[in-house]
Amino acid sequence: MLPLKDTVQSRSYPLVNWALIAINVFVFFFLLTLGPLADAYVRVLGLVPARFLNNLNLFEFQTLFSSMFLHGGWVHLVSNMLALYIFGDNVEDRMGSARYLLFYLLCGLIAAFVHIAFNQDSLIPTVGASGAISGVLAAYFVLFPTARVITLVPMFFLPWFVEIPAVFYLGFWFVSQLFNGVLTVMTGAQAFGGVAWWAHIGGFLAGLVLVRLFVYRRYVRRVYVDEYFPW
Numbered sequence: 001m002l003p004l005k006d007t008v009q010s011r012s013y014p015l016v017n018w019a020l021i022a023i024n025v026f027v028f029f030f031l032l033t034l035g036p037l038a039d040a041y042v043r044v045l046g047l048v049p050a051r052f053l054n055n056l057n058l059f060e061f062q063t064l065f066s067s068m069f070l071h072g073g074w075v076h077l078v079s080n081m082l083a084l085y086i087f088g089d090n091v092e093d094r095m096g097s098a099r100y101l102l103f104y105l106l107c108g109l110i111a112a113f114v115h116i117a118f119n120q121d122s123l124i125p126t127v128g129a130s131g132a133i134s135g136v137l138a139a140y141f142v143l144f145p146t147a148r149v150i151t152l153v154p155m156f157f158l159p160w161f162v163e164i165p166a167v168f169y170l171g172f173w174f175v176s177q178l179f180n181g182v183l184t185v186m187t188g189a190q191a192f193g194g195v196a197w198w199a200h201i202g203g204f205l206a207g208l209v210l211v212r213l214f215v216y217r218r219y220v221r222r223v224y225v226d227e228y229f230p231w
Helices: 015-033 037-045 049-054 058-069 074-095 097-118 130-143 166-187 197-214 217-221
Strands: 002-006 148-155 158-165
Touching: 002 074, 015 037, 015 058, 015 074, 015 097, 037 058, 049 058, 049 097, 058 097, 074 097, 074 130, 097 130, 097 166, 097 197, 130 166, 130 197, 148 166, 158 166, 166 197
Parallel strands: none
Antiparallel strands: 002 148, 148 158
């Protein structure tokens, strides 16, 4: 399934969301221009749990943030930016740009610490905006329970466009992350399949907990036709 867009219209221009997408894309293309040196940059600027815990200093602390803007390949970048494009604008609309940016970075920070906690001996650089974006997905899950996600589903070699309730789509996504995260604990594997599952889980749970603190009260009190708050 490939999500294409949601059914909720943003009421303001998502300046921060577009800026985040632009920065991630710029950094990715910049690394492409470095050729063989790109791998060295990723190792230095990526979050390495064992290095972070055993050599904690100001530079290692900044890798918590620099790693959020690095990606390991085209699929990694496109999938993350697509999710941010679909869900981030509406969350920014409800929070306001400044609060949204703080929320995004805080979810990414918490996601990084959760990943470190479950992979303390890992020497593999962790990169990607997935942890922060997971927090955005959680915020969307809470704020837009009646929204639907227009999804491309290939069936019998033909494209089918299906509207899936956002709570089902995002709920299934989280359950899949949790399943794989538990599997890494049971098997002792680190970042099973090359994916930082616990960063996704940590970011999503952080988003669920923090979302209400970042939403403007005027939005919480007002009911729109495209949303309501059953929880």
